[in-house]
Amino acid sequence: MQLDLTHQGVDDGAELAGCGPVYFGAPPESAAPLRQLAYERIRSAGQIPRVELARVLDVSPATVTAVVSELIGAELVEEVEGTARPGARGRPPVALRVRGGAGYVVGVKIAEFKHTAVLTDMAGTTLASATLSRPSQARSLKAVLAETGELVREVTRRADVSERKVIALGAGLPGLIDHPEGRVLWSSVLEGEGVPLAEKLTEALGIPAFIDNDTNLLTLAELWFGRGRMARDFAVVSIEQGVGMGLVLGQGLYRGAHSLALELGHTKVQLDGALCRCGQRGCLEAYTSDYALVREAHTALELDSRLQLSPQMVLESLHDRAKAGNEGARSIFRRAGRYMAAGLANVINLFDPSLIILSGERMQYQYLYAEEVMREMQGLIVGRGRKAPDVAVNAWGDLVWARGAAALALEVAAGKLAGRSIA
Ligand SMILES: [Zn+2]
Structure with missing residues (x-):
């Protein structure tokens, strides 16, 4: 392989x-x-x-x-x-x-600490980007509309493009997003449930808006601008606070019947196993994500609870100690890596992709995709002599989600411009 x-x-x-x-x-x-x-x-x-x-x-x-x-x-x-x-x-x-210059689209990522946006022309060239820092809390719909509007104004200003020439807006956020209906069923960054965000954005900004979840944006970024351009069927697995997945089948994004597919992080890898933040037990995420590692780190490293370390600091300390050869710290990553291997093997057994792209901030923790993890994964794939997919690691910059959101808008924009009768 x-x-x-x-x-x-x-x-x-x-x-x-x-x-x-x-x-x-x-x-x-x-x-x-x-x-x-x-x-x-x-x-x-x-x-x-x-x-x-x-x-x-x-x-x-x-x-x-x-x-x-x-x-x-x-x-x-x-x-x-x-x-x-x-x-x-x-x-x-x-x-x-x-x-x-026939038209422009804006892609926006709405996130916990900062929102990002890009403005892209019809050829897919990014002409401007902008970032807006926000306090970490769920935002009211009104605030999200105002902040998105602010970003659209900023990127059009920076690119020196009239807002009237923006023909579609793509926006992404974490959580359960009903893409065809344009509804946010639940998100950690937006107050309320079942919010018709696409409609509200369209109303507020006067630009047709489309929404999707952040992992799908990451996958679209790969399909449009990254390594996924050349692959007919591929999967993107992102390891951040949780474990996300996006899937492209026949060069199109697969979303499932209710836009809720591919919750890889909540597939069960252990019956009656560790408690996951979704409330169920034995989810992959409960063994591989930030909070799982932090939970174990507290025990293994005998951290002083009075220090009130942030999860990020605990993770960094764990990583440093593993690199320095601390056996306890290493075993935590090794265990997480083994669960990751099982998760990836399940993806291969189910979908047979030609390529899996590992993406996300946790890619700095190479333990999660070390050679031994890949060997373990190989051992869990069924089919003798079967060719395992290529596994690539892609550490994009901050703007990857916004670029994926722009791709979401470009898909629609092409249909609007070139699909209608223009004779
Ligand atoms: Zn779960």
């Missing part, structure tokens, strides 16, 4: 031109209008000659010419001088690319 534990930067997908999934094969029959499919493939390629576009769409050159002239007429696509093929004579063929 290949183990690729390189840490990648925020511009991880940058060596590939364009943005969005790199499509395999011709689009399925009953998909979006051809105009939209053409637009998405041009955006994905970065630049593409007409003849190549006809090939990837599996339509005749004449059809492509007609569709492209509509897109050019609507100022969504423009012609550029293509790159000459090595050894080819004559002028390089004219290529097509998405006109970045």
Whole structure:
């Protein structure tokens, strides 16, 4: 099995031109209008000659010419001088690319301590970002609307783009989010239950808004800008305060019937096991997340309770001691790593992804994905001689969630601009 534990930067997908999934094969029959499919493939390629576009769409050159002239007429696509093929004579063929300035989207992550936002053009280029620090507490709807509005104003100001040219807003937050209905069923950062946040944001800002949970944003960031662009089926496992998961099947985000799928952290790895903060017992999270490690650290390290150390400080101390060879500290990480291995093996046994991307702040604790964890995982996968997926570690910067939220908005924006009749 290949183990690729390189840490990648925020511009991880940058060596590939364009943005969005790199499509395999011709689009399925009953998909979006051809105009939209053409637009998405041009955006994905970065630049593409007409003849190549006809090939990837599996339509005749004449059809492509007609569709492209509509897109050019609507100022969504423009012609550029293509790159000459090595050894080819004559002028390089004219290529097509998405006109970045045809519209803009904003992606926002609403979080506990600070919100982040990015403004992206239609080609997926991030033009501006902004951060807003907040006290750690659940916010009223009114406060969240005002803060999101503030961020939208700030990123448009920094990018020197009129707010009127922002055609969609994507927003993400932790918790149980009903994406199709645009409702926050529950979130630690927003007061109330069943809040129709997408509708309220649309009303307050005058921009069509769409919401999703933060792990799905992380997964969309991988699908649009990261390593997931080249993978048809992949999983993202995030280890933060909890254990989250996002899944892409056939190059689309899988959300489940009620938008509540993939609670990997609450799959049971031990019947009647440790108590989880969800109220049930034996969840993966109860063995691998911050609070699980902190709970054990208090016992193993004989920490002075009068010091009132924050969970973060306890974790750092635990990590330092493990690195220094403290056997008690090491055994805590080893145990958490073994549970992690079981969790990852379950994901592989269920979904058979070609790639698993481990993401999140806890990736600094390499014990959770050490070689021995990977070996343990391998041993728990069924199927003799089966090829295990590549496991990659991706430590993105702070803006990854906001970029994922922008991808959520870009998905919608493409349909709005290129999907409707523009003839
Ligand atoms: Zn649980």
